[in-house]
Amino acid sequence: MSIDYTLYGGELSYFTGKARAYMRYKGLNWQEQSATREVYKTIILPHIGSPIVPVLETVDGDYVQDTTDIIDFLEQRHPTASIYPGGPRQKLVALLLELYGDEWLVMPAMHYRWSVLDQQRDFVLGEFGAMSAPDESRENQISIGEKTSRPFRGSIGALGITDETIPSIERAYAEFLMQLNTHFTHYEFLLGSRPSIGDFGLIGPLYAHLGRDPVPKAMMQEQAPEVYSWVERMNSPQPLSGEFLAGDEVPVTLLPILETLCREQLPDVLNVIEKNAAWLTDNPGGSIPRYLGMHSFTTGGVTGQRVIHSYSQWMFQRALDHYQSLSGADKVGVDELLHTIGGYESMQVKLRHPVQRKKGQLELVAK
Ligand SMILES: N[C@@H](CCC(=O)N[C@@H](CS)C(=O)NCC(=O)O)C(=O)O
Numbered sequence: 399m400s401i402d403y404t405l406y407g408g409e410l411s412y413f414t415g416k417a418r419a420y421m422r423y424k425g426l427n428w429q430e431q432s433a434t435r436e437v438y439k440t441i442i443l444p445h446i447g448s449p450i451v452p453v454l455e456t457v458d459g460d461y462v463q464d465t466t467d468i469i470d471f472l473e474q475r476h477p478t479a480s481i482y483p484g485g486p487r488q489k490l491v492a493l494l495l496e497l498y499g500d501e502w503l504v505m506p507a508m509h510y511r512w513s514v515l516d517q518q519r520d521f522v523l524g525e526f527g528a529m530s531a532p533d534e535s536r537e538n539q540i541s542i543g544e545k546t547s548r549p550f551r552g553s554i555g556a557l558g559i560t561d562e563t564i565p566s567i568e569r570a571y572a573e574f575l576m577q578l579n580t581h582f583t584h585y586e587f588l589l590g591s592r593p594s595i596g597d598f599g600l601i602g603p604l605y606a607h608l609g610r611d612p613v614p615k616a617m618m619q620e621q622a623p624e625v626y627s628w629v630e631r632m633n634s635p636q637p638l639s640g641e642f643l644a645g646d647e648v649p650v651t652l653l654p655i656l657e658t659l660c661r662e663q664l665p666d667v668l669n670v671i672e673k674n675a676a677w678l679t680d681n682p683g684g685s686i687p688r689y690l691g692m693h694s695f696t697t698g699g700v701t702g703q704r705v706i707h708s709y710s711q712w713m714f715q716r717a718l719d720h721y722q723s724l725s726g727a728d729k730v731g732v733d734e735l736l737h738t739i740g741g742y743e744s745m746q747v748k749l750r751h752p753v754q755r756k757k758g759q760l761e762l763v764a765k
Contacts, residue, residue: 403427422634503559
């Protein structure tokens with residue numbers, strides 16, 4: 399029997415974990431292939447133009463890059479058991495938590511992979527080497543991983559992970575783990591017994607890095623065993639099963655996490671939007687560089703500098719478009735939630751320059 403989809407990625411990759419969990423939940427006819435040097439050279443670079451994973455290939459020879467686009471492409475083809483809740487509150491929460499997993503939890507994920515490398519060196523470097531060269535000996539994989547992981551290792555300062563911010567990143571992550579652990583003592587997934595796009599956003603950081611690399615995995619198992627069980631559920635789901643909570647309910651156990659998201663991440667995203675708009679005003683019709691210099695951010699009460707990731711606007715726009723399409727009782731219900739979690743003001747932003755992705759490039763353009 400031919401395979402409908404191939405996902406090129408790796409067990410160690412943040413975003414491959416997100417797409418993989420989704421494809422398993424949908425019960426698709428698919429396979430995963432390691433993004434070896436050969437795959438980068440013959441498939442990823444020619445079709446995507448940049449060395450990035452994961453990439454989805456269809457049996458018809460279509461290629462999709464970016465987990466959000468991969469998921470939406472597959473959702474259209476396989477709509478049964480949609481991972482987008484129908485209720486306006488739940489849908490907003492799911493989209494915001496996808497944004498949080500994709501763009502904010504990258505800090506603890508990269509910190510607990512690279513700042514503690516001395517305690518998990520052979521595992522982490524060996525995994526990089528195993529993805530590029532699965533047939534090499536472990537010893538050779540470690541030395542290959544030493545080279546191929548350099549761009550990732552070298553990026554942590556730009557992500558805001560420095561001696562000054564590390565204690566606050568650790569504090570914020572410990573608090574998040576505890577809050578999520580409380581949530582998962584009551585619920586199977588974020589919004590009931592069915593995983594939503596929010597669950598798939600969170601599994602990115604919480605599997606490959608924080609739930610698999612030895613140091614943070616031990617921490618999760620010890621401090622947040624219910625979160626660890628959720629990671630296992632996400633990786634071996636009962637396909638197409640479960641329901642979202644009735645009555646568009648947002649569990650109170652998610653509120654503290656959403657409050658942190660609104661307080662810490664949304665100011666960062668709003669500043670990205672300003673920077674993107676200024677760039678587009680100066681460069682009409684241009685493709686916004688992926689990184690636009692550095693800006694301040696605050697986590698765990700401490701302020702640092704991190705890269706301005708232009709892409710964050712595109713992710714946030716998904717939540718914003720949903721919110722700004724609401725009216726009547728739906729809007730009233732969502733506004734009540736936004737006031738509770740401190741996100742109301744941020745969601746009133748008017749975009750001077752909405753952005754979109756263009757096939758064949760990673761840089762965003764004006765819509
Ligand atoms: N937003 C993208 C990001 C993909 C991504 O950042 N992949 C990492 C590995 S997990 C990578 O290949 N990064 C290289 C790069 O960003 O150039 C997605 O959802 O797929």
